[in-house]
Amino acid sequence: MTDSAQQQPPVLTFEGKRYDLNSLPEELKELVRGLQVADAQLRMHEDTLKVLAVGRQSMAMQLNEKLQAVTPLAD
Numbered sequence: 001m002t003d004s005a006q007q008q009p010p011v012l013t014f015e016g017k018r019y020d021l022n023s024l025p026e027e028l029k030e031l032v033r034g035l036q037v038a039d040a041q042l043r044m045h046e047d048t049l050k051v052l053a054v055g056r057q058s059m060a061m062q063l064n065e066k067l068q069a070v071t072p073l074a075d
Contacts (some may be wrong), residue, residue: 007054010021012032 012019012021012024021029024032
């Protein structure tokens, strides 16, 4: 038995229902691909935001440390 004979057909699960992805019309397959790209882009940008937040926190800590040597203005 070959690997392709053992593979299950791709299944789309959407709103609690399962669909045979291969049997969907091309228009729907394109929508699925578009959603997959959008999901990947969202994950990438979420990761970018996490990196930016860590960098900002590090800069704020450095600023706080260096401001210790500076006399603040009187209230």
